Amino acid sequence: MPAIADRFIQLHLLTFYPPANLNRDDTGRPKTAVMGGYPRLRVSSQALKRSWRESDAFAQALDGYLGKRTARIGALVEKHLLEKGRDAAKARSVARDIASIFGKLKKEDDPNPTFTEQLAFISPGEQEKALALADARADGADETDLAKIAPMVLTERDTAADVAMFGRMLASHPDFNREAAVSVAHAVTTHRVVVEDDYYTAVDDLKKSAEDAGAGFIGEAGFGSGVFYLYLCIDRALLLENLGGDAGVARKALEALVTAAATVGPRGKAKSFGSYARTSYMLAERGDGAPRTLAGAFVEPVDRIDPQPNDLLAASIRKLAETKDAFDRAYPDDAPASAAFSVPDGSGSIREISDFVTDGL
Structure with a gap:
């Protein structure tokens, strides 16, 4: 340190x-x-x-130093490959491989099979590496074991200031976890x-006077005020x-x-x-x-x-x-x-x- x-x-x-x-x-x-x-x-x-x-x-x-917390890195990779004219089946397979680096994948029959089950913080540098690796694998690069490709994408140092400040956890790759530098109570x-409770009503503007005089909607919302x-x-x-x-x-x-x-x-x-x-x-x-x-x-x-x-x-x-x-x-x-x-x-x-x-x- x-x-x-x-x-x-x-x-x-x-x-x-x-x-x-x-x-x-x-x-x-x-x-x-x-x-x-x-x-x-x-x-x-x-x-x-x-x-x-x-x-x-x-x-x-x-600007340029903020990460994204998302479960959709695989969808981003798949879109990237499809926009480059890659085969759809290959793009899906590669996208799932890359996404698995960041967390457990959704099942293949899920409506979003390239999503991960968990959200993960991803730095700009890691996103660039993920897309570059996806291109290489789509071009027929060596189908290296997934456990070995994680270091090709994940970084131990951040290009994302928010990840450096607030940390992240990757359960499957704890070596790339980030201890938060900022503690927030x-x-x-x-x-x-x-x-307190705010009892409120909404009036139906098209209701005719001959109809009942009741509100179109009735609701209740809690609130409070103070010095924090x-x-x-x-x-x-x-x-x-x-x-x-x-x-x-x-x-x-x-x-x-x-x-x-x-x-x-x-x-x-x-x-x-x-x-x-x-x-x-x-x-x-x-x-x-x-x-x-x-x-x-x-x-x-x-x-x-x-x-x-x-x-x-x-x-x-x-x-x-x-x-x-x-x-x-x-x-x-x-x-x-x-x-x-x-x-x-x-x-x-x-x-x-x-x-x-x-x-x-």
């Missing part, structure tokens, strides 16, 4: 969302968690990472929250290792991650609630000490302990800062360097945070 000063970056964000349903459970209601014995709203790590990967911040900063509210605490930990040394030492891409990845985490959230029912928000407070820490979340600041909900409980954002900022200072006093040898911006105070900026987290790369 590359030697690098200030190995760990830790980000702590406080973001206020008005009534919304950002991340739904299996019943369609907002996800929740019990923390400190009190109910909170929750947004899953998976939902957050997906929204960041699909964001403009990632697309613009990491589930976001939870800093205070107690009760999920989000914690991320970035292992810069592991990120560099995953990227094969490419510090330039590592810097771009960190900048994109800071921007996306602060400005992009899950889009669950966003059109119904207008739930677009930006982080009001971000604390960044940089150092070599063992990482630690500051979620303990909110074990006791801020609406129970603060003298101004109606200002949940201000109370959350104060409590987070107090907890950080307490940890620094308790563990002075591990106290990290820090930088912050606060929208309510008008101090700092996201540019300063980006410069801080990339310093030394």
Whole structure:
């Protein structure tokens, strides 16, 4: 692993969302968690990472360095071969061979026989290698055992920054698994929250007045509002290792991650609630000490302990800062360097945070 000063970056964000349903459970209601014995709203790590990967911040900063999570690599290979005029049966056979590198195949009589059963993260470089190998096999190249062709496609270092950050698992080829360089916690509210229900109706515009006065449709949707605490930990040394030492891409990845985490959230029912928000407070820490979340600041909900409980954002900022200072006093040898911006105070900026987290790369 590359030697690098200030190995760990830790980000702590406080973001206020008005009534919304950002991340739904299996019943369609907002996800929740019990923390400190009190109910909170929750947004899953998976939902957050997906929204960041699909964001403009990632697309613009990491163009050409983003992977795809898909079960359809075989279909892509088959289409590639057919467009080159290859025999259909041969194209299907080669596509299934190539797809098997990335996961267990669907059965041959499945409607999508070139799909894998699982999703796999595939980097741009691996996709290019997969298509090149498909061409070679379609041209009659040696039908090497499939276990031996995996290293011809899979890579131990990434050309995909998102795979380097968030990792991947290939059950059949564990040597090519990628340990995530970025840990992302589930976001939870800093205070107690009760999920409410929106009872709504839709009117049939073509219904005549002579008919009944009832609605054309009746529905119900859960929602909640709150200040969410989000914690991320970035292992810069592991990120560099995953990227094969490419510090330039590592810097771009960190900048994109800071921007996306602060400005992009899950889009669950966003059109119904207008739930677009930006982080009001971000604390960044940089150092070599063992990482630690500051979620303990909110074990006791801020609406129970603060003298101004109606200002949940201000109370959350104060409590987070107090907890950080307490940890620094308790563990002075591990106290990290820090930088912050606060929208309510008008101090700092996201540019300063980006410069801080990339310093030394």
